[in-house]
Amino acid sequence: MIKKELKIIIISLVVSCLLTFAKFGAYFVTHSVAILSDALESIINVVAGAFACYSIYLSGKPKDEDHPYGHGKVEFFSIGFEGAMIFIAGCLIWVKAITFFFSPHELHKVDSGLYVIMGTSVANFVLGKFLVSQGKKAPSITLQGNGKHILSDAYSSIGLIAALGLIKLTGWTYIDPIASLIFGGIILYQGYRLMRQSISGLMDETDKQVIDQIVQLFTKNRTPAMIDVHNMRVQQYGSNYHIDCHITMPYYYSLKAVHDEIDRLENQVNKQIFSGDAEFFIHMDPCTSQSCPLCLVENCPARKHRFEGKVEWSRDNVLPNRKHDIEAIDK
Template sequence: MEREKTIWIRISFIVSFVLLIIKFYSYYITNSTAILTDALESIVNVVAAGFATYSIYLSSKPRDENHPYGHGKIEFFSAGVEGTLIILAGLFIIYQSIYSFFFPSTLDNLFEGILLITISGTVNGVLGLILQRRGKSLNSITLEASGKHLMTDTLTSFLLILGVLVILVTGYQFLDSIIAVIFSFYILFSGYGLVRKSVAGLMDELDPTAIDSTVKTINQKRKPSWIDIHNMRVQQYGGDRHIDLHLTLPYYYDLKQVHDEVEELEHALEDAWPGIMEVFVHADPCIPDKCCHYCQIIDCHVRKIPIDTKIEWTSLNMSKNQKHYHDIIKQ
């Protein structure tokens, strides 16, 4: 898995470097500020791909004494760096556009420039789509961020082509700066999205997708002896996922039975995740007077109260730091 991530990000770096040369050549022959916006974003592509290569290498290293949770969080940092670079490029484009509006240059060879941007945009689009799909299947936020960035680059490239075509047809060269400013705001918005996602990951913000998939797996493997699951925490760092939860078991189970139940739950979660899964389960004894209402063990020999409820486990009630008898759901 890590090898495949490295291969794709290296391909992204090489392609981005080649397209960078093509786009700057296009700007050189046209003097178009709008085309310069595309070229500047390609610099971001190259720098981001280089940083992403290192982050994927680092995130693949096993956990050690200094990093007991592994190195997966570097991928959030990588996405943040890429987003910051995009924002800086957008701000520079606004400056350059305003300057060019008041001190315009003659535009030349627009048709040739359009052709070169079309080729580079198409290549970026294909690569970006592949990176996004592989990033999702490999649980890599770095690949996904790179793919999203390239797809954004593709969209801006084709919209840019449309704008330059308008300039070519109408001859209104002042539109060059206006088009560049419009694209710069879109680039700023895209960069903000990546930075926001990066900060959320670094701050361990709740990840609904990770929690929902964990709840789904537990419900699929649910056993009557698993009386209650609560105080569940799910964290994901790159392709690594860490889960902490409390599992309520019959109070009369001996140590071996408790160990077997805990191990079965851990294996169920680990087998459902393609990356590295680390599960910590704290076993709690049931409280007969309070848990009997929803305990699903039919032949329980110490039951004091008949079953009248089945708790539906959801991401909301499993995350609460309390047993479910505090919030019984009547069916």
Template sequence: MLRKEFRIILLSLLVSFLLTAAKFTAYFLTHSVAILSDALESIINVVAGAFACYSIYLAGKPRDENHPYGHGKVEFFSIGFEGAMIFIAGCLILVKAGQYFTGAHPLEDVMQGVWLIGATMLVNLALGVYLVRVGRSLSSITITGNGQHIMTDVYSSLGLIAALVIIHFTGWTWMDPLVSVIMGALILRKGYQMLRRSISGLMDETDMQVVDKVISILSAHRHETWIDVHNMRVQQYGNNYHIDCHITLPYYMELSQAHEQLKAVEVLVDNGFPGSEVEFFIHADPCIPSCCHYCQLLNCPVRKDAFTGKISWTRENVLPNRKHGE
């Protein structure tokens, strides 16, 4: 049985193929360069959707000896490929629009083009909202990125429809290449954003939203023996997460007790990311006298200093590689 993610992206691919055909039909009816720009971007939807299908298939393969962290990082290649294709499409659109600026060109059957583009916009709106919502629930950057790209297509189609209606009632054909230039610039911007997201993922750039979520989960269920958490690092592989951190525990705690505490941390965070697999590598640090003033284990038999107050866990004290008292 195909994975849910694969079936979703396959649906996106099939819909994008049909909508691309409809947009080229609108272009041949109207000879509008702005509609051609929209159709060229839709070709990118099809190509990127095909690559996304393969990346999701590969990301779903189990870990092996050559890929101990799994194959999930291929999703960053997928979104990078899609971003590069969008960027190229934007450049082609700007070149084509520049050619049309050199001379007037007649438009035909503009309102038929409006109705066709309007129909594709509504279908893309439903598909884009669905992909973004499902992609976030599944923690799939490929599905989410594909949905965001399609939503960009929706906004550009809306602007295109408005321009075509104005052209139809005013005869201002010079607006056609102008709208194409605007669409090309917006597409270039979106392509850059997707390339930036791909590079940051491949370079293991920290996702602060994920860090904040982990800190929030641990803070909400904070145990008195968890004196502090520090040196936290988060990596994402597809919809899986690898988290490293150090936790300071009472130095006299037995190994079996320390293991139970670390296991409790793993279970808490894993439950906080439903639908994802969370792998924890936790290093247990022994407490030192400088920890006593913020240690909440009030009945500690070896306390050196009085408890002066709880230190809230934030990015500022969880990410650095040092105990809070140092």
């Protein structure tokens, strides 16, 4: 899978290089700061693509003594680096646009620049969609991040095409720096979003959507012996996940019976969500008399209290580090 991801990102890098040359060619012909803005962002595509190549290579290396969870975290560094580069490009675009107001210059061959940007916009849109699609299949946040950045480049080019069209029709050259300021703002926001995603991943921020998927599958594959689930934590390492949780089961179950139950649950969750790329660490808690009102085991030989109700698992009650009690039924 890693070899496939590397091939994809290398293709992206080559295409980005060609499109960057085309955009700079259009800038030298037209002297448009808006086109220069687009070209500067394309340089970021190239630099980010090169860094993504290395991060994908590194994330594919096997676990070792120094990295017991693998090297997947480097992908968060990758998108953080890309976000920072995008943010810097946005600042440079604003500086160039503001400079134009104090030192305006004439534009040339706007129609030629218009055609070049139209072609590069279509190419970026196709490339971006391809990267995002492949990144979701992998899954690879590096491919997805790179694809989203290239898509933002394609979308901003649509506005650039409109601006160049207006300049050609009206001759108002001040549309050029105004459009550049708008594009710079869009690029700054995109850079911020990628840096925010990078920080979230490095800080192991809870992905609520993934948690909900896991809880749904736990519920779907629940057996009467699974009395309680709590203290769930999910960490992402590139395309790999590490899942911790506590499950309460009857204290009189044999070690083999407990292992079989958990092994079946792990296999189902891995198969249906993570394609085998999730590592589980499930701590087993023996039931106590407090568990009896929630226990679904029929004819339990150790029951101290009658069954009162079933706890429906949700993100709100599986994340805290506490066992469920009868009050959880009413919540």
